[in-house]
Amino acid sequence: IGLTLKGTPGIVSPEGVAGLEFSDEADTVNALVPELKARGVQAIVVLIHEGGFPTGDYNECPGISGPIVDIVKKLDRAVDVVISGHTHRAYVCEIDGRLVTSGDKFGTLVTAIDLKLDPATRDVISARADNIIVRSGTYARAPEQTALLEAYDKLAAPIANRPAGALTETLSRVPKETGESPLGDIIADAQLAATSTEATGAAVIALTNPGGIRTDMSKREDGAVTYADLFASQPFRNQLVTLTLSGLQIKNTLEQQWLDPRRPRILQVSKGIKYAWDGSRPYGERVIADRMMLNGQHIDPASSYRVTVNNYLAVGGDGFTALKEGTARRFGIYDVDALYAYFQANSPIPPVTTDRIARVN
Numbered sequence: 001i002g003l004t005l006k007g008t009p010g011i012v013s014p015e016g017v018a019g020l021e022f023s024d025e026a027d028t029v030n031a032l033v034p035e036l037k038a039r040g041v042q043a044i045v046v047l048i049h050e051g052g053f054p055t056g057d058y059n060e061c062p063g064i065s066g067p068i069v070d071i072v073k074k075l076d077r078a079v080d081v082v083i084s085g086h087t088h089r090a091y092v093c094e095i096d097g098r099l100v101t102s103g104d105k106f107g108t109l110v111t112a113i114d115l116k117l118d119p120a121t122r123d124v125i126s127a128r129a130d131n132i133i134v135r136s137g138t139y140a141r142a143p144e145q146t147a148l149l150e151a152y153d154k155l156a157a158p159i160a161n162r163p164a165g166a167l168t169e170t171l172s173r174v175p176k177e178t179g180e181s182p183l184g185d186i187i188a189d190a191q192l193a194a195t196s197t198e199a200t201g202a203a204v205i206a207l208t209n210p211g212g213i214r215t216d217m218s219k220r221e222d223g224a225v226t227y228a229d230l231f232a233s234q235p236f237r238n239q240l241v242t243l244t245l246s247g248l249q250i251k252n253t254l255e256q257q258w259l260d261p262r263r264p265r266i267l268q269v270s271k272g273i274k275y276a277w278d279g280s281r282p283y284g285e286r287v288i289a290d291r292m293m294l295n296g297q298h299i300d301p302a303s304s305y306r307v308t309v310n311n312y313l314a315v316g317g318d319g320f321t322a323l324k325e326g327t328a329r330r331f332g333i334y335d336v337d338a339l340y341a342y343f344q345a346n347s348p349i350p351p352v353t354t355d356r357i358a359r360v361n
Contacts, residue, residue, distance in 0.1 A: 179266025
């Protein structure tokens, strides 16, 4: 049985799943078990895009937490093995008497699962797994795949190798405890710069989602940055949208960063905006209103501001439904092209001071 997670609508474009229903994972599986049994199936494996957070090594499972634990405990006893994912972690666990595995991310591991079935009952009588590190340097390249990749590399090279600018230090996408990251700051600044004139949207604020920032931008020895480097960090090619929001709507948007308290999604903010959030306050009250500032002035709940986001966020992606209330929408260039223009105009990019977001408690 294969399924995605109940929270899918909160992590994909809402337009892409309109009209679809995402139910409780365990309830969905349990409703299918009788259908399989009616067809004589006794050995049942669940493949699910949901996971957990272990504290041990890649083949261990001490102290695992997260959604997968409760899901497995609710599953019908007929389910023998659960192959999980989503959290990009590696583990081999026994939860509620069942084997539960996860193979990290990006093909770094292959999980070898061995099942022993009883030929009489046709059910699983033992299950074990081993996460094996993929040491790609020790294996021969597949000729057909290598040729395919080389053909596309040749086509992409004129675009990918275009000089974009230069770095003075690596720009990390890893957030501080406040949720802000150096690369996130630069991307937000680039989106503001691309939409700040009257002709391009008159934006005074830019917000971008951390999930759209896919990798660090590492400094080479000569500091050079290419279009391919920018594209690796911003690969979704989302279009920028500038819209009008009230100060209250901006606060409501920021409050939605904790829609899922287990995985807060802290938006990256452009220069000029500063705010603080309180981790001890309940959902909907974490952003400290009198510490929301724009260019040294308090953000007025009743005033209007032009705010740039990408088209994924503009339709409520990642659960930021407050952005759907934005009016006077103006569509601009693509996010990666805004980043390219910013590097062209501002290189070498100086060190970044991540002080736009503050956290108390």
